[in-house]
Amino acid sequence: SFLEANLENTNSFDEIEARLNQFRKENQIREDDWIVGNGYDHNVLKEKTHPTKNFLDQAFPNQKILIKHISGHFGVLNTKALEELGIMNDKNGYLEENEFVKEIRKIPMPSIEKYLASYRKALAIYASYGITTIQEGMMLKEMVPLYQELIKSHMLNLDVVGYPSIQDGDDIYNVLSEYQDDYKDNFRLGGYKIILDGSPQGRTAWMLTPYQDSEEYCGYGSMTDEEVYQAILKATIEHRQILAHCNGDRAAKQYIDMLYQVNKMSPNKVDRPVMIHAQLLNVNQIEDLKKLGIIPSFFVAHCFHWGDIHIKNFGFERAQKISPVKECIDKNIIYTFHQDTPVIKPNMLETIWCAVTRITKSGIVLGEDEKISVYDALKGVTINAAIQYGEEKRKGSIEIGKLANFVIINADILNIDVNQIRNIEILETIHKGKTIYKK
Numbered sequence: 001s002f003l004e005a006n007l008e009n010t011n012s013f014d015e016i017e018a019r020l021n022q023f024r025k026e027n028q029i030r031e032d033d034w035i036v037g038n039g040y041d042h043n044v045l046k047e048k049t050h051p052t053k054n055f056l057d058q059a060f061p062n063q064k065i066l067i068k069h070i071s072g073h074f075g076v077l078n079t080k081a082l083e084e085l086g087i088m089n090d091k092n093g094y095l096e097e098n099e100f101v102k103e104i105r106k107i108p109m110p111s112i113e114k115y116l117a118s119y120r121k122a123l124a125i126y127a128s129y130g131i132t133t134i135q136e137g138m139m140l141k142e143m144v145p146l147y148q149e150l151i152k153s154h155m156l157n158l159d160v161v162g163y164p165s166i167q168d169g170d171d172i173y174n175v176l177s178e179y180q181d182d183y184k185d186n187f188r189l190g191g192y193k194i195i196l197d198g199s200p201q202g203r204t205a206w207m208l209t210p211y212q213d214s215e216e217y218c219g220y221g222s223m224t225d226e227e228v229y230q231a232i233l234k235a236t237i238e239h240r241q242i243l244a245h246c247n248g249d250r251a252a253k254q255y256i257d258m259l260y261q262v263n264k265m266s267p268n269k270v271d272r273p274v275m276i277h278a279q280l281l282n283v284n285q286i287e288d289l290k291k292l293g294i295i296p297s298f299f300v301a302h303c304f305h306w307g308d309i310h311i312k313n314f315g316f317e318r319a320q321k322i323s324p325v326k327e328c329i330d331k332n333i334i335y336t337f338h339q340d341t342p343v344i345k346p347n348m349l350e351t352i353w354c355a356v357t358r359i360t361k362s363g364i365v366l367g368e369d370e371k372i373s374v375y376d377a378l379k380g381v382t383i384n385a386a387i388q389y390g391e392e393k394r395k396g397s398i399e400i401g402k403l404a405n406f407v408i409i410n411a412d413i414l415n416i417d418v419n420q421i422r423n424i425e426i427l428e429t430i431h432k433g434k435t436i437y438k439k
Contacts, residue, residue, distance in 0.1 A: 002118040003110050007067060008039035012046045016067065017059045024063075034081070034107060035060070037067040038342065043201060043309050051076050053093025066104065070343055071199040075100050097198050098222055105142065115146050116155065123157060127437035129346045130407035130426045133385070133395065135338075136162040137243070137276075138193050141171045147187065148176075156186040158431045161389060163193040163243055166231045190389065191241030193276075194231045195222050197251035200279055200322075201306040203313060205248035207280065212315045219248055228258040236268045241390070243274040243297075249282045256288045263292070274388060276338075279322045280314070286324065290333050295388050297336040298323040298380075300355045301344060303367075307360030320367035325355060329376055336388050337380040352377040352413070353422040374414055374421070404433040 005023035010016050020037050029035055042050045056065045056078035064081040068074070074096045082089055085106050089095070095103055109115075126134050136143075139162040150156055162179075164172040169192050173180055180189045198204025198219060203211055207218040223231075228244075235242035246252045255275060263269055275281075275289070278296035289296060300323040302310070310319040328335045337351045355377040358366045365371075386396025394403050408428040413421060429437040 002121050003036075003114055004068075005035060005037035006039055007037045008041075008070065009044075010040050011044060013051050013055050016040055016051060017055075020060070020065065020067075029063075031062050034064045034066065036107070037065075039070045040067055041070045041201075043306070050074065050094055053078050053082070053089070056093065066107065068104075069199075069202065071202050072340075072343060073097055073100065073199040073202050073204060075104065077103075096202070097204055097220075105140070109142060112146060112149050116149060116153070119146070119150060120155060123155070124437070126346055127158060127429045127431075128426060129348060130409070130429050130437075131158065131346055131348065132405040132407075132429065132431045132436075133159040133161065133389070133391075134346075135190075136160060137340075138195075139164040139168070139172060139189075141168040144172060144175050151179075151185045151187055154185060157434075157436045158186065159183060160187050161190040162187065163190050163241075166192045166194050166234070169234075191243065192231065192235050193243045193245070194228065195245040196228065196254055197221055197246060197248050200247050200302075200313060201309045205280060206250040206254075207248040208250045208253065208282070211313055218250060221251060221254060223254075225254060225258060228254055229261055232258055232262045232270060232273070233266060236262055236266050236270050239268070239271070241272055241274065242270065243276050245276045247277045247279050249280050249285060252278065252281055252285050256285060256292065256294070259292050259294070260288075269293075272388065272390060277340075280318070281324055282321075283324075283327065286327050286331055286333070289328070290331050295334050295336060295384075296328060297338050297388065298325055298355075299340055300325060300337050300358075300380075301339060301347075301351045302354075303358045304350075304354050304360060305344060307358075307364065307366045308362050310366075311360075311364070321370065322366065323355075324367075324370055325372050325376075325380070326370045329372060334384050334387055335380055336385045337377070347422070348381045349409075349413075349424050349426075350422040351381065353418070355380065356418050356421065374418065378413070404430060406430040 005020050007016055007019055020035055024035055060078060064084050065078040066081055067076050076093045085103055087103055176189060179187055182188055197206035205219045206221045210216055210218050232242055244255045246255050259270055259273060273294050275294050275296045277299045302322060310322055325335055339346050355372050356374055358371055360366050383396035386392040410425045410427055427439050428435055
């Protein structure tokens with residue numbers, strides 16, 4: 001994301017234009033080059049809608065422009081960009097979900113040199129947040145040359161686990177076959193990733209019941225049942241883990257149903273399947289998680305960042321049940337937390353604070369019954385995360401024989417006022433006994 005204009009916390013179309021112009025000047029971008037901006041959120045813009053092609057055309061008539069929504073599920077292109085990609089669009093430049101992902105892959109990638117410089121910055125940021133294992137959560141075949149260069153240059157100073165998209169999986173595993181069993185130069189391939197629906201704050205998460213102000217609209221899925229079944233079956237036959245992006249309870253149902261089918265038909269059981277986000281699980285589905293061994297990886301920081309939007313989109317009763325961590329704990333289900341970076345910063349301490357307090361930006365407590373203890377929140381980013389990766393014998397807790405991966409902080413997180421948890425500072429991050437960050 002360092003190669004894109006930062007549109008986070010913009011409050012209006014005018015501010016988006018100013019950020020794009022600033023990025024163009026600072027990076028001396030020629031008129032015939034692309035400018036990509038990332039991180040606007042239509043929910044907080046004063047216009048209360050996505051920017052449009054017409055707005056971008058007026059601001060940048062001669063430049064190819066793409067701006068991406070903070071969720072990563074939507075974007076807007078101007079006329080120059082649409083023409084360059086050969087897109088016929090009748091939605092004023094707006095694209096979403098599968099169409100958006102397909103079309104933006106056509107945009108030329110920056111040079112390897114620029115990517116390496118950007119990646120180096122990203123590694124430093126992750127280390128500064130106390131993270132020693134990071135995930136490439138949707139690896140595309142276009143990224144293979146980058147990772148080959150990263151590995152060759154020995155730049156990776158912490159562990160990286162890559163999950164290829166199911167569509168690109170064979171290509172990636174064929175080229176990077178030596179990284180599929182264990183870490184080599186701090187990199188390994190972990191399995192496959194599939195995406196079953198969209199974004200709750202963008203109203204494309206696939207729900208069993210309609211959104212708050214609609215009698216029929218429930219969002220929609222991104223894959224057919226057969227596609228999901230075949231993806232899970234492929235991972236199972238190859239003895240690889242599968243991660244499925246499911247925000248809505250209908251997407252969760254699709255994943256659950258297809259896991260049951262694969263387990264019924266295949267001699268191999270699906271090992272440690274993961275449900276990414278799992279935000280709007282309903283109570284009945286939590287028992288299915290336990291039966292199938294699904295590990296929900298919750299984006300629990302949504303409580304703070306978009307909790308008020310979820311109340312608007314789903315009503316308070318449904319919204320207060322997003323990321324039902326406590327119910328999973330009560331049923332002895334392994335759970336983990338993540339930040340979906342670059343959607344938000346990889347701030348584990350803020351995530352722990354969100355899981356413990358569940359406070360929205362407006363100060364509403366979103367699900368008193370779903371609050372958890374600080375210790376249980378810590379498990380979601382330490383030992384449980386190691387279990388999710390199948391690395392609990394060497395990571396996740398301080399024990400003799402495990403890797404010397406440590407984070408030193410400036411407060412006793414178990415005894416500090418819970419409201420101060422997100423203000424705790426990382427003093428030092430140690431990976432395999434070597435300091436990779438020091439304040």
